[in-house]
Amino acid sequence: MSENILVIGGGPAGLNAAVMLSELGVNVALVERDSFLGGNPKKFKYKFLFPDMQPADNVIGELIKKAESGGNIKVYYSSEVSDFKENGKKFDAVIKSASGSETKTFDSVIVATGFEHFDPARDAKYSYQLFDDVIDIKDLERMMGENNFVRPSNGKPPKKVAFILCVGSRDRHVGNQYCSRVCCTVSVKQAIEMREHFPDCEAYIFYMDIRTYGFFEDLYWKAMEEHDVQIVKGRIAEITSGPDNTVVCKGEDTLLRGPFEIPFDMVVLASGMEGGPQSPEISSKLGIELDEHGFLKPENVTLSPFKSNKPGVFLAGACTGPKAISDSITEGAAAAMNAYTYAVKNR
Amino acid sequence: MALEKHESRPVAEKxxxxxxxxxxxxxxIKEEKNLVIDGVDVSGRWNTFIISRVDSEFDRSFFEEIKKTVAGSRINRCWQCGMCTASCTVTPLYRRFNPRAFIYMMQLGNLKELKKYIDVAWRCVGCYKCSQRCPKQVNPAEMMEALALVIKKYFPEEVETKLKLDEEVKKIYEDMIIGHGRLDLAKLHTSAMQKSGRTKELLGKIERGAILKMAKDGRAFSILKLGKPHNWGSSRKAIENYLHKLNTIENGEAGV
Structure with a gap:
């Protein structure tokens, strides 16, 4: 008899965990809240991934294809775990979908519920949703994906674009003190894409620290050295409307100690990552710990970042904190290995 | 009564x-003697205006102009770490000389700010320590050259008034280069002192100490042996020709 493992969440981490377990001959129940697999990258139509600008479809599409091509994976679309109980060393879960509820016993569980993009409208200083020309990185990603890079206000191509880093991150005012890790690299990547396709359009990045860690630094250097992307030190405190249908970024140039109010055609907010409403929900349902940042808490952040405090329940991907897609995929594999070991041990 | 008092009050300061x-x-601070706004006469104490200090533009055309020059071609690389200013030999003497900030002003086309530094922007001595230490190979030393050219182009009047070339020192410098093909700082110093009539200082405490030190470590003798570079005659001729031509052009432009 083969093992049964429940994977909650069909993003990069959950997909990779499910695919790997399926290849080991495990029966996988993949529960996905949306009507499609792929998580946030699919939902917001990410086009190219950093650091090598490969099409997102090469990565996410590939994983979805593997998960949907049958094997030992049963995908539950538009569904959720409505009830969860421990049954000795195993777990009884009720999976609720449009077609009804199904109760099943699982040997172990992988939680890969991911993150939510910070909603910039929550931070009024950025005037998101107030001005059409203030968008965020996920909006720009979709625009680029749809080959429709124009100013939302008038449909014309912009000539001057500002990227604002640390929106919804590293800000006690909005309640998120952590760094979201990927927004710097995503912004730099988008600035490069923009300058490549629209060389007439100037790109400015307003930063406090640029955290393109590891080899992502290459992108940062490339943006400056090959694409003349200008970085300006200072966080933007206010976005107002300006003359000639522009949006004005108000800030301090901390290197020259002077205030500035610069009009732009378009402003892109590098909104960060949050645990979203799903994290506390899954935490209370499964009885696993939540951390002070609103993400799920690993048992030991260094030794076992993929384990929850409850034996048999494993964590993967951005549900434990902001993460790049590659890290989520790695964690999916790590969680799969641990969930499998646990299942086999307690057979 | 009070009104009269105000009117008779002399406007002393801006x-x-x-x-x-x-x-x-x-x-x-902007003050107009007679000012009418929308048909209303606002002369008097209401005519004082404070111009906003807020920068309202990034002028990228300036950046493009610098980038096209040989010396300034790497301006896009600078990420403002401050390694250049930290290693600078001039900054400890003139705190207002800050290569990092100058590069930033050039990147953002902030001429308004740059203008404040016309008097010190030329102080680079070309030691190239900054270029050697720059982690991004911006070559700040040559960027300072680009800066000097820019300042000369955009603020010719200020350069004319604020910076006066010491003709005597220039003459000494030229004579030394043309005569010897080499620059010797000790000799330059001595001749400059002599020509400016400061011969007494030549045997001052500091100078005596320097002479003694140089005699000890042997540098004094190498100065005496200062020879000319190989085949200097032809190079000298070329330089003299060039200077002559330059003079002719300048005189031509000036209509002499």
Whole structure:
């Protein structure tokens, strides 16, 4: 008899965990809240991934294809775990979908519920949703994906674009003190894409620290050295409307100690990552710990970042904190290995 | 009565009515003798205006101009770490000389700010320590050259008034280069002192110490042996020709 493992969440981490377990001959129940697999990258139509600008479809599409091509994976679309109980060393879960509820016993569980993009409208200083020309990185990603890079206000191509880093991150005012890790690299990547396709359009990045860690630094250097992307030190405190249908970024140039109010055609907010409403929900349902940042808490952040405090329940991907897609995929594999070991041990 | 008092009050200082006047720079205060706005005469004490200090533009055309020059071609690389200023030999002497900030002003086309540094922007001695240490190979030393050219182009009047080339020192310098093909700082110093009539200082305490030190470590003898570079005659001729041509052009432009 083969093992049964429940994977909650069909993003990069959950997909990779499910695919790997399926290849080991495990029966996988993949529960996905949306009507499609792929998580946030699919939902917001990410086009190219950093650091090598490969099409997102090469990565996410590939994983979805593997998960949907049958094997030992049963995908539950538009569904959720409505009830969860421990049954000795195993777990009884009720999976609720449009077609009804199904109760099943699982040997172990992988939680890969991911993150939510910070909603910039929550931070009024950025005037998101107030001005059409203030968008965020996920909006720009979709625009680029749809080959429709124009100013939302008038449909014309912009000539001057500002990227604002640390929106919804590293800000006690909005309640998120952590760094979201990927927004710097995503912004730099988008600035490069923009300058490549629209060389007439100037790109400015307003930063406090640029955290393109590891080899992502290459992108940062490339943006400056090959694409003349200008970085300006200072966080933007206010976005107002300006003359000639522009949006004005108000800030301090901390290197020259002077205030500035610069009009732009378009402003892109590098909104960060949050645990979203799903994290506390899954935490209370499964009885696993939540951390002070609103993400799920690993048992030991260094030794076992993929384990929850409850034996048999494993964590993967951005549900434990902001993460790049590659890290989520790695964690999916790590969680799969641990969930499998646990299942086999307690057979 | 009170009105008359105000009228008779002499306007002594620019912007004297402004509370906390010391916080505002002279050039940011605008006063018109007679001013009419929308048909209303606002002459008198209401004619004082403070110009906003807020920068309202990034002028990228300036950046493009610098980038096209050989010396400034790497301006896009600078990420403002401050390694250049930290390693600079001039900054400890002139705190206002800050290569990092100058590069930033050039990147953002902030001529308004750059203008404030016309007097010190030329102080680079070309030791190239910054270029050697720059982690991004911006070559700040040559960027300072680009800066000098820019300043000369955009602020010719200020350069004319604020910077006066010491003709005597220039003559000594030229004579030394043309005569010897080499620059010797000790000799340059001595001749400059002599020509400016400061011969007494030549045997001052510091100089005596320097001479003694140089005699000890052997540098004094190498100065005496200062020879000319190989085949200097032809190079010298070329330089003299060039200077002559330059003179002719300048005189031509000036209509002499």
């Amino acid at each position: 912007g004297e009515h402004i509370i906390a006047r010391h916080l505002i720079e002279d050039e940011n």
